[in-house]
Amino acid sequence: MDLKKWIFVLGPVLFLFVFSMRACVETSQQELGLEEQGESLPTTDTATRVFKSKKTTEKKATEDSSAGEAVNDSPTSEDDSVGTKALDEFEPIMSGEYVESETRMYIQKIYEVSSRYPYIMKQEIYETSPLDGAYKVFRGERQFVADHILVKFKEGWTEDMVISAMAKVGFLVRRKMNTEQLYLISFPMLKHDSWNEAAETLRSLDSVSSVVPDIYGKALF
């Protein structure tokens, strides 16, 4: 068979092989969650950012060396700032999914760690895709103390009244903060979504003004 015939026969075969391999890789990336957020799906981030190359970084690093000073650290990436890598060194003691609304779902993992607050929740946030309605748009993750919650009570609610109100729903006042009407409340942490249920219970009370997670992790910027 001469060269032209080889090209005629093998060309389409080669094209099909490359095409199928590429599709296979893309599918794997989606299954593994490696598809970059916001690339192909709508995003609420409206600002336009333009950044240049790393020339400045290299320039300044050279200056630092000549000055005899080490550059001690560099700004954090998104994941590092919330201490994700440190947490992932542990095995979660509880985990599961919590559907908050028709458009938002959390994958929650609770870790026991050796810190001031021994139980830390890592909450991955997923929203539904406009393409198929599935919870697959990763929106970020939060990390907070798993067994307590920061609560602001309404004006007029004294500490005794708050203690009594919390006892009625099986919760404890862990600490009254120095800021007006602000309390740290703890609750029995029996399952991965105990925090979500505690928040729902608190928000349903007439005495409560606001409820937020006590965000915990790398705080220094």
Added chain:
Amino acid sequence: MILPVKAAWNPNGVDYLFSSSSTNPNDPSYDLAVASDVRANKAWNRNTDCSSVKIGIVDSGIDKDHDDLTSNLANPSSPGQNFSGVSASYPVKDENSHGTHVAGIIAARGNNGIGVAGICWTASMVVAKVTDAKGSAALSDVVDGLNYLLDQNAKVINASLGSYVPATTESENAEFEDIFSGITSKAASKGALIVAAAGNNGRNTDVDRTYPASLSSNYVISVASNYEGFSDEELLNTSNYGGGTVHLSAPGYSIHSTLPEYDYTAYSFNGNPYTGTKNYGNKSGTSMAAPMVAGTLALMWSHIGLNDIDALSLKGLLLNNVESYSGTDGVPGNILITGGFLDVGLALEAAEDFIN
């Protein structure tokens, strides 16, 4: 009086660049710190003393005996309070190094012949320690620290820290605002400003919030980080930004400042421990940008007179006198509220004009 924020190029800045003289301290490494990147040396011929304005720092603590810091503490033997839940040989001892570095940017003693000079050469600083050695803290600890500093009558509070809370809904934002309302209302009643680092997530905080930086209170100023500013307008690609939430930027790359003089083990952002360079060293991030703004506000306030301008007017005066991004380095001005970066010299010139 609340001055409106102006986002356009300030023509006064052009004249000022060529007309103002410089004052330099005798500290050997002063120019590695803050002087040229923000034209602090153009401001120092007008004022170097911030001691009439108490400055609060909520952070990892401080080396209270550092030769370049101790004389600028309000109470050197007892510089503040510890809310971190971890004990050390004294309550606010900095076992991370971050807080000591931040304090040096604000007010390392100037013209004392050693080390560096902060934006303020002389100052009165008080400290709330809220993180452990690894730099971790809970939001409730940060609230406690801010509350303490307000109770100590700090007029300018630097918060080079915070909690990153991505993908908040409107109702969640309202709840965070409500939780912090005790702090922001106290800042309003005491006439104090909270200068907060925008955070290093590389995100738009109009969408993905950091607290306290993203609070809507007029008494909060959020700061992004840029490279040198005048010679390179580029924002650090890790810096958060937001046309509705971040006010201005200031240099935050490889900033030279004070570090603890004792042995300490610091932790990089990926959690790996390292032994830091003692006494002085470089750090990067919005943490380093915020104290430049905090120091500048204290310098302006003490120059004008604490009773001669209120907090919001001072904030307006600063934000109206930033250097606008020209766009030559690819930073669109609309990703920051003012569209500009810090120029201490221009800010002090504005303070001088306010007096006259």
